[in-house]
Amino acid sequence: MASIEDVARATGVSTATVSRALRGLASVAEPTRVRVQKAAQSLGYVPSAAASSLASGRTKAVGLVTPHVSRWFFSVCIETIESVLRTEGYDVLLVILPPGDQLEPGPGAVTPPSRQTIETDLLRKRVDATIVLTLPLVRRELETLRGLGHAVVYVGDLVPGLPSFGIDDVAVGRRATEHLLRLGHRDIALVGSNGEDPDGWGPPRDRYRGYVQAMGAAGLDPLPPVRCDLTVAEGRRAARELLTGGPLPTGVVAVSDEIGIGLLHELRSAGVDVPGRVSVIGVDDHPHADLHGLTTIAQPVAEQAEAAARWLLALLQRVRVTGGRLPAGWDSQQERLPVHLVERRSTAVPASLVNP
Amino acid sequence: MASIEDVARATGVSTATVSRALRGLASVAEPTRVRVQKAAQSLGYVPSAAASSLASGRTKAVGLVTPHVSRWFFSVCIETIESVLRTEGYDVLLVILPPGDQLEPGPGAVTPPSRQTIETDLLRKRVDATIVLTLPLVRRELETLRGLGHAVVYVGDLVPGLPSFGIDDVAVGRRATEHLLRLGHRDIALVGSNGEDPDGWGPPRDRYRGYVQAMGAAGLDPLPPVRCDLTVAEGRRAARELLTGGPLPTGVVAVSDEIGIGLLHELRSAGVDVPGRVSVIGVDDHPHADLHGLTTIAQPVAEQAEAAARWLLALLQRVRVTGGRLPAGWDSQQERLPVHLVERRSTAVPASLVNP
DNA sequence: CTGTTAGCGCATTCAT
């Protein structure tokens, strides 16, 4: 395994020059650089990340913390972020942290890993920064992240105290509801939020708030939300709840497309005409939304992830030139990306207006 | 940022003892261990991964190379592998390597990253081992992986020269076809393979071979495969191709459920009754297969990933005790996990037999 | 533009 000394010997320069040449620092004569690169190439030399980190204090790695990888939003974020960071030479350390539950004690001899130890032990000293994807955080976790001593960015929601890239979820809820209102619906329910429940969390809660706003502005009473996890299976369950729980609304806002798709299927298999009897609107513009003809509020997922990654890269750059200290106010960035309505075949004028 | 020396001073022992105590080595007196752990805890000491790697030669990290993260098979593998490795204290370095295409040159001053540099530079010295998920490998890449100098495991196909965990894809194609044959179909097509095309690749090619075998055993002539990428959108395209390209078969084997779902939708929106006019069978048992009533050959994805991860962990353990050298024959492991048929509503006896 | 000199923070001998 060739080391930097081998390259230095082969080139007849010092290891310092090899290091500089290979990193592309300006202060190396062009011919020298070329010779060094050639030698490194032919020796198959690859710098040791460990040695480099130890000497420089930088790891050239970023932690990516996510509660899921198979759900659409998260997988898109992961792909986008990995690609942006990789381009700039950063490695991605993937950390999957299931929402809400403590990890099981492992068979290891050492202390079993908990959320706490993962947050600190793993991320501290191993990475130069951390990106967190829409993970419900309790206050203590937020403090832990801020105490990591390096930059942390949040994607998918706006969380106070952390630089965040997301969308305006209140506006999303409002616009989805308004679309149904404009079509003439007055009896509108929302599926997939805990409402103002103290356990309620970020996006679903904010979308419900938008729904409440829109209903209020139309002089209508908002219904309490139908609780439901953001999955197709849960959407189906919610549909059954809707079908058996009193009069069916004519319009339904699903806080995510996955819920919307579940709703669509279950309502139709129960013989309910969508959009004839019930209109359904989702949020996301999931790739399958088109397949199912689901009207939705599209959110730019890759764009959120890319904006966050690029912003982080720029911050890391500034940190480097300022000698490792995070600039004041680094954590005040809050960016909302625009959403837009995508009309498909799951929403229509309510039957009562078509055949009065 | 507390260092091992701080802990040593606080405890009144040497750094060597701190190191041993914190790693749970046997040769430390119980009371000493406790004192050290307490001190480390209260000082918030976290060992530096870089220093530890440099000193020990082990990184406690594993590279995970995948062509996709949003596709179901891959996301399940990623989640499973991360979880298994994390439990044993290994970090996961995620590397997304799009199949087939060279990466674009980045804006960096250094050589733009290519598949080649990623395979070597990134993985060599940064990780103790690498797991590769069903990525079409050309021979050179395979050699590169083997030349990495550390353990490499392949998941999702059986590749000669690399320890592999997968399923019997020929049998999968055979069983899917046999299911249709048993129902009475004779006019059966397969969608999603390049057949014996030299560019053809692993699982789809093997599943086509199984189809050919089953057709042959039934005394029928196999049709050339309908080419199609393994996505819903491509499945829809393939359906249109089927609809316009001569007589429609009565049975269709889709080499993946995503294709199958696309087929189902497009056929039905064209007014073709499934399974009345055409039966469709997929492969995977994708979570959405149930939603669509798609009959399929289920494969155990999490199990493949877990088997590979655990096998790797065991190998790494052996490597450690033998002083860092890979044991002879480490690369000869080839494991096939069982699949099974899941009958749903997309396959039935052909109409010709129902109304003779 | 290049060489010299020091560590970076640990794990590991080899002692005891």
Next chain:
DNA sequence: ATGAATGCGCTAACAG
């Protein structure tokens, strides 16, 4: 069971 000494391979001053 514990301590002292050594070096992993590189980068960062500091000279020149």
